[in-house]
Amino acid sequence: MSPASLAPLKKMPSSVLGQARFSSPGVAPDTCCCSPAAMQRRLPILAWLPSYSLQWLKMDFIAGLSVGLTLVPQALAYAEVAGLPPQYGLYSAFMGCFVYFLLGTSRDVTLGPTAIMSLLVSFYTFHEPAYAVLLAFLSGCIQLVMGVLHLGFLLDFISCPVIKGFTSAATVTIGFGQIKNLLGLQNIPRQFVLQVYHTFLRIGETRVGDAVLGLVCMVLLLVLKLMRDHVPPVHPEMPPGVRLSRGLVWAATTARNALVVSFAALVAYSFEVTGYQPFILTGETAEGLPPVRAPPFSVTTANGTISFTEMVQDIGAGLAVVPLMGLLESIAVAKAFGSQNNYRIDANQELLAIGLTNVLGSLVSSYPVTGSFGRTAVNAQSGVCTPAGGLVTGVLVLLSLDYLTSLFYYIPKSALAAVIIMAVAPLFDTKIFGTLWRIKRLDLLPLCVTFLLSCWEVQYGILAGALVSLLMLLHSAARPETKLSEGPVLVLQPASGLHFPAVEALREEILSRALEVSPPRCLVLECTHVCSIDYTVVLGLGELLEDFHKQGVTLAFVGLQVPVLRVLLSADLKGFQYFSTLEEAEKYLRQEPETQPYNTREDSAPEHKIALLQA
Numbered sequence: 001m002s003p004a005s006l007a008p009l010k011k012m013p014s015s016v017l018g019q020a021r022f023s024s025p026g027v028a029p030d031t032c033c034c035s036p037a038a039m040q041r042r043l044p045i046l047a048w049l050p051s052y053s054l055q056w057l058k059m060d061f062i063a064g065l066s067v068g069l070t071l072v073p074q075a076l077a078y079a080e081v082a083g084l085p086p087q088y089g090l091y092s093a094f095m096g097c098f099v100y101f102l103l104g105t106s107r108d109v110t111l112g113p114t115a116i117m118s119l120l121v122s123f124y125t126f127h128e129p130a131y132a133v134l135l136a137f138l139s140g141c142i143q144l145v146m147g148v149l150h151l152g153f154l155l156d157f158i159s160c161p162v163i164k165g166f167t168s169a170a171t172v173t174i175g176f177g178q179i180k181n182l183l184g185l186q187n188i189p190r191q192f193v194l195q196v197y198h199t200f201l202r203i204g205e206t207r208v209g210d211a212v213l214g215l216v217c218m219v220l221l222l223v224l225k226l227m228r229d230h231v232p233p234v235h236p237e238m239p240p241g242v243r244l245s246r247g248l249v250w251a252a253t254t255a256r257n258a259l260v261v262s263f264a265a266l267v268a269y270s271f272e273v274t275g276y277q278p279f280i281l282t283g284e285t286a287e288g289l290p291p292v293r294a295p296p297f298s299v300t301t302a303n304g305t306i307s308f309t310e311m312v313q314d315i316g317a318g319l320a321v322v323p324l325m326g327l328l329e330s331i332a333v334a335k336a337f338g339s340q341n342n343y344r345i346d347a348n349q350e351l352l353a354i355g356l357t358n359v360l361g362s363l364v365s366s367y368p369v370t371g372s373f374g375r376t377a378v379n380a381q382s383g384v385c386t387p388a389g390g391l392v393t394g395v396l397v398l399l400s401l402d403y404l405t406s407l408f409y410y411i412p413k414s415a416l417a418a419v420i421i422m423a424v425a426p427l428f429d430t431k432i433f434g435t436l437w438r439i440k441r442l443d444l445l446p447l448c449v450t451f452l453l454s455c456w457e458v459q460y461g462i463l464a465g466a467l468v469s470l471l472m473l474l475h476s477a478a479r480p481e482t483k484l485s486e487g488p489v490l491v492l493q494p495a496s497g498l499h500f501p502a503v504e505a506l507r508e509e510i511l512s513r514a515l516e517v518s519p520p521r522c523l524v525l526e527c528t529h530v531c532s533i534d535y536t537v538v539l540g541l542g543e544l545l546e547d548f549h550k551q552g553v554t555l556a557f558v559g560l561q562v563p564v565l566r567v568l569l570s571a572d573l574k575g576f577q578y579f580s581t582l583e584e585a586e587k588y589l590r591q592e593p594e595t596q597p598y599n600t601r602e603d604s605a606p607e608h609k610i611a612l613l614q615a
Helices: 003-010 012-021 036-042 045-051 054-082 087-093 095-103 117-127 129-147 154-157 160-177 179-183 192-200 208-229 240-254 256-274 308-315 319-340 347-362 373-381 390-405 403-412 413-426 431-439 440-457 458-478 500-515 535-551 562-573 584-587 605-612
Strands: 299-301 302-305 480-483 492-496 525-526 553-557 577-579
Touching: 003 208, 012 403, 036 045, 045 095, 054 087, 054 117, 054 373, 054 390, 054 413, 087 373, 087 390, 087 458, 095 347, 095 390, 117 192, 117 240, 117 319, 117 413, 117 458, 129 154, 129 308, 129 319, 154 319, 154 347, 154 458, 160 179, 160 192, 160 413, 160 431, 160 440, 160 458, 179 192, 179 208, 179 413, 192 440, 208 240, 208 256, 208 413, 240 256, 256 319, 256 403, 299 525, 302 308, 308 319, 308 492, 319 347, 319 373, 319 458, 373 413, 390 403, 440 458, 480 500, 492 500, 500 525, 525 562, 525 584, 535 553, 535 562, 553 584, 577 584
Parallel strands: 492 525, 525 553, 553 577
Antiparallel strands: 299 302, 480 492
C-alpha cells in the first residue's frame, strides 16, 4: 500500500486533533486547569483517543513498523557519530516514542537520536557515556522549565540563515567524519580540520573491502530512495497483483536502511564463517534492556572522583547549545509537517514533550534526543494517523535490544557509515546561497560566519552567527531607512519604527537637510510608521524643536499614532505642532492663515487634544 492511497485516511485525525488541542488566535484559553479543554491541551492524547478506530490502528501499525525499521540501523549509526558504544543509540531511541504518544501535538513527529544532536553530544561529552546521560537529564530539565514558563519565543531570536549555516556545517562535518569508516581508516582525529588533514594523509591505508562494501551500500540506498520517490500511487481499481507488487516495492524502499544493513551483515558473516574478515565490524553490543537508574551525578575514575559540579563545568556551553538546538530542530520539523498536513502544533507543549523525553530517557541511559526530519517524513508518507504509531516503533526498538543485539556484532562499520552519509546529505541546502543572494545578500553574512566557525567549534559558530544576526537587527533599529520628499516643504518619513538608538542619526539627517542649508527650511516629520517612542526619543525631538525655533523655521509632525501622540503631548514640548494630514501641514507652513496646528502649548489636557485630532 503506497502513501498516496492513504491520503483520505490521513485527513481524518486532523479535525479531531485540532478541536481540543489547539486554541485559535484571539480566543482566550480556558482558565480552569481542570476543564476538559485544559486537560486536552496538557494531555493531547485525550483529544484523539475517544475517536480512535480500527482503521487508524492499521495505518498507525504500518507507519510505526516502517519508522522502526528505519530507526534501529540509524540508532546504531548515530551512536558512532556521538562517539558512544552502539547500544546507547538504541537506549536513546524508544523513550521518545512512548512520551510523545501521550504529550505530542503532531501525529507525524518521531523523537529519537539524530545526526546533528549526536554531533553535539560527541563534542560536549568527550565520548563518555556518563557525561552524555547527564547532559540528557540537564537538557531535559532546561527544556521543561522553558515549556512551563512559555519561553519558546526565545528560539525566534535564532534566524533562519544561522540555522541553515549550522545545519550545513553539521552535514559536512558528520558526512566527512564517516569517510574514515567508509574507507576502513583507523585512529583518525575527530576534530574536523585535523580529520580532513589525516584522512587525506592516510588515504593510501584504505581497506579495499570496507571501501567497496561502503560504496555498494551507498549506491543501494540511493537506488532504493529513487525507486521510492517514483513508485506510482496505488489505486483501488488496479488488479490485486499490481497493488501487491507495488506495495511490496514501497515497503522495501521504505525499510531500505534495515535491508542494506542486513545485507552487509550477511556478507560479513559469510566471510567470518570462512575465517577471513575483510571488514571492520561493529563488534560486541551490550545485550538486553538498559537498567533503570538515576543519571550519574559523579564519575569515578582511576585518578579519583569527578563531582557533579566538575561535570557541569566540563560540559560548559553544551548546557545551552544542546537543549536549544534540540528544541529548534524538533519544533521546526513539527511546524513543517503540521503546515504540510493542515494541522497546528503547540510549541510550548512540544517543549514539555521533548523535555520530559530527555529527563525520563536519562533514567535508561539515553543521550539527548530531538525530532528527526527523515524519520518524520517516513512516518507521514507511511500514512500515520495519530501519535500511536510511535508505540509500535518503541516496541520494535525494545525487541531489538532484547533479542537482536548479538547479531549487531556482524554489521560492518562501513555500512553504518553509508547509512549516515545518505541520511545527512539532504540536510545540506545547496539552494539557500542562491536564494539569499537574490532576496537579501546581507543575510549571507550570518550564514557564512555560522558555517565556517561551526566547522571549527560548534558553539562558536552558533554564537557568532546569532551575534551577527543581532548586530544586523540592532543596526536596522539604530539606522532606520528614511524617505525624503523635496518640495515647497521638506517631508521626511522614517520607513520603520523610531527607537532610542536611531535618535542621533535622525537628528543629523534633519539638521543636514533643513538647518545646515541656506536659507533654513521648514520640515514635516511624517510618523505614520512610528508606533512607539521612548524617553530618549522625546528628548531628541525636543532638542530638534529648539534648533528649528532658533533658526526661525518650523518642525511639524504628521501621522502620529495615538500612543505616540499621547507621549509627546505629555512631554509638553515647546513648539510642538502636529497635523492630521500632510496637506494641512504644508498649507500651514506656506503661511496660509486658514490652517492652524492642533496645539500651541495651550493648557488643554493631552486626552482632549487627542480627541480633537481624532474628530
